[in-house]
Every structure is written in structure tokens, then in C-alpha cells.
Amino acid sequence: MGSAFGIRTFETDDAAAWLERFAERPDTEELRAVLDFEDPADLRTARLALAGAEVVAAWCGRPAPEIPPQVTAWLLGRTAAVNEQALGLARSAVDRILADSALRRSWEEYGELEAWRSAVTDLRHRLGD
Secondary structure (H helix, E strand, O other): OOOOOOOHHHHHHHHHHHHHHHHHOOOOOHHHHHOOOOOOHHHHHHHHHHHHHHHHHHHHHHHHOOOOHHHHHHHOOOOOOOOOHHHHHHHHHHHHHOOOHHHHHHHHHHHHHHHHHHHHHHHHHHHOO
């Protein structure tokens, strides 16, 4: 699963590294790129998409309790509301990852599918309908 992993999105090395790069140079195109993926078969792709979706949820005013301070700092400078395209991409990414992805299968194999699904479902709820 990687050298550092956890059920919560920001407990993975992949998400933490992406977030660090994003915090240094916040770019909505970069955010869109991690959310608009072709195939959820790659663990890293799914982890980055969930990290991007967490940023979008925070941008909507519904952050995870463990949202990293870098995201909060970026959001403090945002004056525009989250755009519908980013919100739609985030919702779609989370739905696809929950339904069938390498990440979902890895948590199933690890025996922690229900805990992981609960965490990701919470993210999906924070993204709204």
C-alpha cells in the first residue's frame, strides 16, 4: 500500500506529497488534473484524487477535521466560491473510487474496507449532492 498509509486521506505519503506541492503553488488546474482521471486502477491516482476532493470539500466550507494547515492557508486567500466543474469532478472522482478502484480493493484485502468506506463516504457527504 505504500510506505505510509492510513484510512484518512491525508495519512498517505502520496496525498501528503501532492498536498505539499499544491500548497507551494496552488493551482486550480492542478486540482482539476488530479480529480479528472481516466482509470481508478492505480492506487496513487485514487489517493491523489481523494486529496483533491478533500481540498474541494474544504473550499465548500466543509473541511475534514484533520485538514492540513496548508489547505486552510490556501483557502483563506480564496475569494471566489468553488466552481461547479471542480465540485462535479470531485463528486465523480469519489463516487468512482468508492464503487470500484484499486484503492478500494486494497482496503478490502487489508481487512479494513468498512472503516475506509466510512471515511470516504464522509468525504462524499461533505461534497454535497
